[in-house]
Amino acid sequence: MITVKNLCKEFKNTDGTVTKVLQGINYEINQGEKIVIVGPSGSGKSTFLRCLNMMERPTSGQIIFDGVDITDKKVDINKVRERMGMVFQNFNLFNNLTVMQNIILAPVKLKIMTEAEAREKAKKLLERVNLLDKADVYPISLSGGQKQRIAIVRSLCMNPEVMLFDEPTSALDPEMVGEVLDVMKQLADDGMTMVVVTHEMGFAREVATKVLFVDEGNILEENTPKEFFENPQSKRLQEFLSKVL
Amino acid sequence: MTLYERFIAAFITGERWKLYLSGLGITLEVALFAGILGIIIGTIMALMKLSTTEDGKPTILNYIASIYIDVIRGTPSVLQLLIMWFIIMASSNNGILVASLSFGINSGAYVSEIVRGGILAVDKGQMEAGRSLGLSKATTMRYIILPQAIKNIIPPLGNEFITLIKETAIVGYVSLTDLTRVANQIASRTYDAFMPLIGAAVIYFVIIKLLTIFLGKLERRMRRSDNR
DSSP: OEEEEEEEEEEEEETSEEEEEEEEEEEEOTTOEEEEEOOOTSSHHHHHHHHTTTSSSEOOOOOTTEEEEEOOOOOOOHHHHHEEEEETTTOOOOSSOOHHHHHHHHHTTTSSHHHHHHHHHHHHHHHHHGGGGGTSSOOSSSSSHHOOOOOOOOHHHHHOEEEEEHHHHHHTHHHHHHHHHHHHHHHHTTTTEEEEEOOOOHHHHHHHHHEEEETEEEEEEEHHHHHHHHHSSHHHHHHHHHHHO | OOHHOOOOOOOIIIGGGHHHHHHHHHHHHHHHHHHHHHHHHHHHHHHHHHHOOSSOOOHHHHHHHHHHHHHHTTTTTTHHHHHHHITTTTTTOOOHHHHHEEEHHHHHHHHHHHHHHHHHHHHHHHHHHHHHHHHHHHHHHIIIHHHHHHHHHHHHHHHHHHHHHHHHGGGGGTTTTOOHHHHHHHHHHTOOOHHHHHHHHHHHHHHHHHHHHHHHHHHHHHHGOOOO
8 A cells, every 4th residue: 555665764964964864764654554563762662653744844755655656756645645634743623713613624725625524524523523512613622632533533534534633642641642543543444545654552462463663763573462572672662661661 | 353253254255164174175085095095005915024935934925015015114104195296197287186096005004014013923823723723814814803903903903093184284285285284275365364373273172082082992802802
């Protein structure tokens, strides 16, 4: 479904030096897989995820989504993004719109659905995350956990083929992490293709089909969750796991 | 002459108060047209200055806007007015039009920086979220960023409009009889500067005080969605 070929990303620093955040990543994500990416902060895992829908423009390399190289400047990236949902660490709900307006804005403006259809779908999705009663409030009055569940609903309303999660629980109070992870697990059970950057090792163990360990811009290790956690190969991963588990 | 007689001479004799009113009318007319034009030019310039290509490089529009802002901010507004009157629009003797254009173009440069600042103050994540859903930059700007930026823009924009009202006091240069010029003319006719000049100052003050109160109310209303 998504093939990543030799993906490199460099950032120019203010002093003129160059930081190589991704150093030639190759990976293949298949339909229905749940890929969980873990790694120390600054390892490039978020940058990798953000390259998948071109929120970050790669310095070199290819990202092939459904047979099309989306790093090509001729590709209409907006059309591609309609098919890839993204959930952010800081929720990024539109502050000037109600929950319902947040959800239906994109499908209606992009003429994917009529307003009535979008509202109908939004209601169903809100019901699934137990937030139908919040449809007409503004994001300011929601808790972090509620915001993130609505952000997930907003992405889902576009009927995406794959969902990208960028540390979806990192900005939450601990008691709200569970409610968001539950929604994500539900989504996984429904067969959604997911790529998740997270520090929640429990989620990785339970939901992932593959866990990736990213360090210094490379995929250092890739394995099934069982092998990944019980039998880490590299010294670097062993050290990492001993710190976080 | 007693103060009372001086007051009568400055405001009542020959229905002079009507002159102040018509002067105030000219002042407000120029300020209003210039203000509207300033907001339109300013918003366009701000968007031009913020425009980048998909990979974040500045565009030619960027440079055009920067040059405009530099030139306008770098020259006195009196000179801009005279250049408009005697050179660019020399064929027109419509003072209101020339003054409104000149002040509008001048104000646009300041408004563009206000609008740009207001847009930049909106959390970067709002644009990212819009783009991640497949919305274009323009659509996200229109439905998400600008409505939020307006709250940041209104207070300094009100300030700019207040400055604009007072700056129009130089339109006498293009033979418009605005409030300041009326006061000056009456002062020279009655040989008494005190009453007309202080009177005009009080009128400016009252108008701007009223505007300040109105802007305060507007600002509070716009912030309402922030504290639900």
